[in-house]
Amino acid sequence: MKAGQWGRDLAMGVRFAFTGGREGWIRVLLTAVGVGLGVALLLLTTAIPSALSARHAREEARLDYTYGNAVKRPADDTFVIADADTVYHDKDVRGRLVEPDGSRAPLPPGLAKYPAPGEMVVSPALKELLASDGAKLLRERLPYRITGTIGESGLVGAHELAYYAGAEGLAAKIDGSRVARIDAYGNPSPTTEQTDPVLVLLVLVVFAVLLMPVAVFIAAAVRFGGERRDRRLAALRLVGSDSGMTRRIAAGEALAGALLGLVLGAGFFLVGREVAGSVEILDISVFPSYLNPSPLLAVLVGVAVPAAAVLVTLLALRGVVIEPLGVVRTARPARRRLWWRPLLPLGGLALLYPMIGQGRDNGSFNQYLVTAGVILILVGITALLPWIVEAVVARLGSGSVAWQLAVRRLQLSSGTAARMVNGIAVAVAGAIALQMLFAGVQGDYTKQTKNDLSRAQMQVHVPRGVQLHDAAGKFEATKGVSKVIALSGDVVGDRRRDPEHTSEMTIGDCAALREVAVLPSCRDGDVFVLRGSEYDSDTPKLATAGRTMYFDPSYSGSPGAATPWTVPAHLKQARSIKDPTGIRRGGFLLTPSALPATAKSAQGQLYLALDESVTDVREYVRNTAAGIDPMADPMVWAATQQAGKFTSIRTGLFVGATCVLALIGASLLVSQLEQLRERRKLLSSLVAFGTRRRTLGLSVLWQTAIPIALGLLLASVVGLTLGAVLLRMTSTTVAVDWASVLTMTGIGAAIVLVVTLLSMPPLMRLMRADGLRTE
Incomplete structure (x- = not known):
């Protein structure tokens, strides 16, 4: 077959798509909308790496390391900067107090x-936020006059809360x-961290x-209008085209919808990119300029989607005999074969098997095998689900009229029903596996803090120079605030400079000291x-009556006060x-009173300890801290702390899952409308x-509910299997997070219910008698 003949047949199909009258346009538009939604999400996804890279670059460019990067002497190109986050x-509100030393100090x-x-x-x-009615406490905390706004180059996200405030006398607080006093912004010594497998x-x-759900939906979208298309193809056979030419023309019609879908997808992407700049999800925001897909990935999407439309159509028509007087598909279809369908998930498991246990002891994962294995397992759902739906609905018996209408329709077109459900089944299976994996490994990235939340719920660091009392x-x-425990601390050494032995010094009144020790008596x-x-081996060597020690001794490269102190004779x-x-x-x-008079604070x-019943009690604490000193650092205690990278990945999953679920809901609605x-x-x-x-409405509900129930059941089995394999790959004990399984399946069922309800008004309109009119 010559390439020219292929091109002519595909071009004829494209012309038929756009010149087929109102029905043709509606069919192409439905396909284009479905493909466009998928393309938009693919483009947004391919833009995620560039968005993360842009956020990281912005963060790196404005870094102001106040340790390890300080300069000692003021100069025309230096400045003093203080961390005043709140x-x-x-x-989070990123705050900096700044004081330039000269006219050439670099600008943030x-x-x-x-x-x-x-x-x-x-x-x-x-x-x-400061201009809003609910920000009274924040305005009190930031008593500065606003004179301008930070440009986009100084922010990591459109919704970031940040400020730079002018100050004076910061040098005394270095x-x-x-x-610290520094002379440049940015990371002075960027390092490459070892990647956690x-x-x-x-x-x-x-x-x-x-x-995967996006790809599955795009493959389903290009097959919209399949039954009407088959009748048109029969007409083509009647006027002389052979079966191969007919299939190529059909592929050309699908190609037309896919190409228009690319255009719509680009438009949806541009709209979505602008919307992304005004949306904040889980405290993550971006600027529209961040969302620039990689040119190579964008080209790959632009080529893969039309190619997939042609291939999917040709594959779908392989089992269909198109004759001049009709399509054999209208007869009872041949039963689907099972033997090859389990090979896909089994192949995926085979690819993942060599990496069992590679997630510990400096192991590593082959990224290509992981990706291919997971994709094969998820694609296996799309292969197994049509067979399961066909096998189950063939055995369903009698019932109400609505039930019989639904069952008969499913028996005649179980493939169409399965295609509608494939995307959500794949999404739920993947979500269950991911939830199992996250739940299994989060203990490695979450640690219990030692903080005693029964005694205190916040801690405030008070800088030197502020009277603690x-x-x-x-x-x-x-x-x-119901109780305050005030303790200050310092280090004492046996020499003024570079001491050999050091010990900790804790200072406080008797009530505060009883929070850290059992005292025989105290005054x-x-x-x-x-x-x-x-951990204290030096104190017994230093606790000798009459021995002279030094508060805040100096070390090479860092000055200290080195205030002398004599160990008293009556040491308790x-x-x-x-x-x-x-x-x-x-x-x-x-x-x-035991502190030397010459010792610096x-x-x-x-x-x-807080009274949690008081509204905004933490904000009152932060306002008091800011009033004492802008560098005072109030911290809210928590029972656990989670690693930042793990939290970021989990946040990214939630953001991405939100977008995919929105796509699935929209795609199901488009599919439902096309079927109606x-x-x-x-x-x-x-x-x-x-x-x-009412009977017809219930039949539509049953037509959706039966395949989705089967799809969610298959998704649960596949998701649990994949989750177990992933946990074994990380050498983690396999445990089922049943709450997540029920949540994911419940979300899937809820999406279908909402889509069904939204399709009811169009269904009622389609039931009118004028629907029998023909031309």
Whole structure:
């Protein structure tokens, strides 16, 4: 067969698609909308790597490391910067206090000039939030005058809350941690982290699971209008085309819908990209400019979708005999063969088997085998489901009129019903497997904190130079704070410079010291040495009466105060107990009067017990902390902490799953409408013969419910199997997360129910008697 003949036949099919009158246009439009939705999501997905790369680049460009990158002397090109991050209603607010040393100090990305003291430049989202009625507490916390907005180059997302505020006197607060003098923005020493094989596996499976339903739906969309198309093809045979030419013309019609779908998909993508800039999901936002698909991936989508449309159509027509007087498909179809269908999931399992146990002990996964194995298992659903639906509906018996109508329709076109359900079955199976994998490995990326939440729920770091007693008094007067434990700490050494032995020094009043140790008796002026700490070998060597030690000794490269202190003769013994952070402290305990008069104020920690019944109690605490010192760092305690990369991947899964579920719902609705349009005359005939509309509505519901029930059952089996294999690959004990299984299947069923309800109004319109009219 010459390529020219193929081209002419495909071109004829394209012409037929666009010149077939109203029916032809509707058919092409339905196909194009279905393909366009899938293409848009594919393009958005292929844009995710560039979006993540753009976010990372923006974050790297504005980094202001205040440790390991500091300069000692002020110059015309240096500046002092302080970390003043905060949180408002569980949303992070990135804050920086800045003070340039000279006119050549580099500007932060997104700023045209440094703000003057008392002024700030904010992100558009923060400006909008501060102007809202519900931001009174945040306005009190940020008492600066807004003089401008941060440009896009200085933000990682359209909804990021961030500000730069001008300050003065920051040099006196330089501590090499939260406040430092630097001369450049950006990461001074970028490093490449070793990739965790389990996280790589999670990413690969997430992408495979999210993209497979899209591909399945595109393959189904190009077959919209199959029955009417077959009747037109019979007419082509009547005027002289052979069977091969007829199939190529049919492929050309599908190609027309796919090409128009590419155009619509590009339009949907552009609209979706703009919408993405105004949407925030799980505190993640992007700028539209981030979502630029890789040119190679975009070309691959542009070539693969039309090619898939042609191949799917040719494969679908292989078992159909098209004759001049009709299509053999209208007779009872031959039963589907089972023998080859299980080979796909079994092949996928075979590809994954060599990687059992590779997720630990510095193992690694072959990315190509993982991707191919997961895809084969999920594609196996699309091969098994048509056979299962056909086998089950063939055995369904009698029932109500609605049931009989639905069953008979499914018996005649079980393949069409299975195609409608394939996408959601694949999505649910993949989601179940992923939920099992996440639930199985999250223990490796989640650790229990030692914080005692029964004694305190927040902790506030008080910088040097702030009187801890005064700060504690302000927190005690804060609305919703029921108890304040004030402790400060320092290090003492046996030499002024580079000490050989060091010990911890904890300073607080008697009530606060009793939170960390069992004291025999206590009054202001007492000094205690702790016994029973977890890690403290130097204190017994230093706890000698009359020995001189030094507060805050200096080390090479870092100055210290080195204030002398003599160990008192009346040194009391105390037994260490767990403090609010769950640690048994070591070293010495000092009451305030025992502290040398020349000693500088040490860094303090306040542990706060809150009355959770007070609305916005954490915001009141943060406002008090900001009023004491902008660098005061309030932290909310939690029982667990989760690794950032694991959390990011899980967040990405939720965002992607939201998009895929939206696509599935839209695709099912389009498929349902296409099926109803195909059966318009049949529905009108049934109504004309006296069938109640309620009966027809129930029949449509049963036609959807039976295949979806079978699809969800198959999806559960495949999802549990795939999840078990993935857990074995990570050397994790196999356990079924039944809550996730029920949740995923429930979501799938809910989508079908919603789609069915939305299709009821069009169904009622199609039942009118004028549906019998023909031309």
